[in-house]
Amino acid sequence: MGDVFCGCGTVAHEARRAGLAFWGCDINPVATLIAKAKSARCAGASMRRRSAEIEAEMDGASRAHRLSPIAVQRLQRWFSDSAFNDLACLLNTINDVVPHSSPYRSVFHCAFSAILKDCSQWQQRSVKPALDRTKVAKDVRRAFAAQVEMMAAAFDEAGKATGPAPDIRRANVLTVDPPSELLDLIVTSPPYVTSYEYADLHQLSSLWLGFADDHRILRQGSIGTFEYEIDLRRAHTALNRTGKQVVFTLYEQDPAAARAVAQYFLDMQKMAARCREFLTAEGVAIFVIGNTRYRDVPIDNAAHLAESLLEAGFKRVRATRRRISNKSATPFRDAAGRYTRLRTRNPIYAEEFVLIAHL
Ligand SMILES: C[S@@+](CC[C@H](N)C(=O)[O-])C[C@H]1O[C@@H](n2cnc3c(N)ncnc32)[C@H](O)[C@@H]1O
Structure with a gap:
């Protein structure tokens, strides 16, 4: 099995405990350091x-x-x-x-x-x-x-786990070489847009361990970053239907956020195609993904991903909803789009979806 956003290696760890071979990648060097350490013998x-x-x-x-x-x-x-x-x-x-x-x-x-x-x-x-x-x-x-x-x-x-040593790469899912053996199952939790910069969360470690002199460099290539280079006029044609709808609605409120969301959606569309490429003919991909709102505009990540998966060649996508009850600091956004701990009508991840896609 595999995880294309393997982060700190939760899925890798569980695969090992279940005795399964694992392949995974993540663009962040601190995440892969932790993932590798967690599954070291x-x-x-x-x-x-x-x-x-x-x-x-x-x-x-x-x-x-x-x-x-x-x-x-x-x-x-x-x-x-x-x-x-x-x-x-x-x-x-x-x-x-x-x-x-x-x-x-x-x-x-x-x-x-x-x-x-x-x-x-x-x-x-x-x-x-x-x-x-x-x-x-x-x-x-x-x-x-x-x-x-x-x-x-x-x-x-x-020590009691039986699985083979996992293969964990520090790499961008959009450009990484496919696993040498195709995967039967991908289980992953993708990054979100208009959320925090993942590279910034690990900045203390990135700087101390010498992965970067300036942690902001590590935002490059990270899906969901606000550091994008997109010409929306040209790029929007490649967005799928849900993507276009969300991006155009958001553009009225906040063009910069709309460009970041467009880049995110385009990357996620490519990611869906890569997952298909990494799977065996009867493979299954499972995504845990939440929807959010930005400046009162619903950002329907789950609907966009479901559509992207179907376009990438998955035949069936089933979605189930899951409430998130254990987030200690579930962030909310205020009317200006900033994070707040105050309960507003803009909770961002009070629930999430599990998408199960079959080839
Ligand atoms: C929601 S987290 C995954 C958390 C993971 N399930 C865990 O157990 O830690 C999303 C991950 O996607 C990674 N990511 C963002 N852009 C990426 C890209 N282009 N290629 C690979 N990984 C990327 C981030 O570094 C982050 O670790």
């Missing part, structure tokens, strides 16, 4: 042993870093001086103690990545990057030790 005991070494070495470690001046400037906004220095020491120690060739190196980078928000002034539980100067950030060493323990326990648990 590591032993909890070895992780704990290396963690003890890291802890012992950290006292004498250098706080010198190899970050670019731009990255430092961006990171200093989020971290106190002491947290910044502790993180630099920790990362140097991980890199000294765990060799490049070891599978544990990316696992420890993943543990490092996982504590960054808690050790920063990033507003707790915020879905968007927001600074909270009053937040009491966690201590770097303690947070790291707790994270390692959690991951070690998860590896012990996953």
